[in-house]
Amino acid sequence: MKPSIAAFALFCMISFSPATAAPQPWHALTPAQQEALAPMVQQWAGLSEEQQRSLLDVARHYPDLSPEEKQRFLSRLGTWSKLTPKQRQAAREKYRAFSQVPEDKKEQVRQIVREEQEKKAP
Numbered sequence: 001m002k003p004s005i006a007a008f009a010l011f012c013m014i015s016f017s018p019a020t021a022a023p024q025p026w027h028a029l030t031p032a033q034q035e036a037l038a039p040m041v042q043q044w045a046g047l048s049e050e051q052q053r054s055l056l057d058v059a060r061h062y063p064d065l066s067p068e069e070k071q072r073f074l075s076r077l078g079t080w081s082k083l084t085p086k087q088r089q090a091a092r093e094k095y096r097a098f099s100q101v102p103e104d105k106k107e108q109v110r111q112i113v114r115e116e117q118e119k120k121a122p
Contacts, residue, residue, distance in 0.1 A: 036062035
């Protein structure tokens with residue numbers, strides 16, 4: 001995924017918090033928007049207008065992605081959509097902490113995370 005699109009998409013996903021408003025119904029989205037945001041169909045009605053707008057902005061770039069980038073985007077959005085509010089909050093906190101890591105140390109942190117994930121994998 002292109003770095004700027006990936007960063008923005010990640011920011012939007014991390015910015016989600018529970019909401020009660022349903023300013024735009026799912027059926028009002030275009031087919032292209034529905035395709036891009038399909039992993040969020042169950043949560044869509046519970047998102048705030050601001051959250052929906054952020055996702056729709058990300059979806060605007062979706063047609064320009066390569067098939068591999070689209071698959072990765074949908075996979076990540078699907079993973080996010082399945083997290084509990086507590087897990088989302090933990091992810092937000094990790095994201096904020098990682099954003100404080102100096103650029104020259106980020107790859108080292110990524111490697112540590114990959115090694116930890118490999119240890120947990122069956």
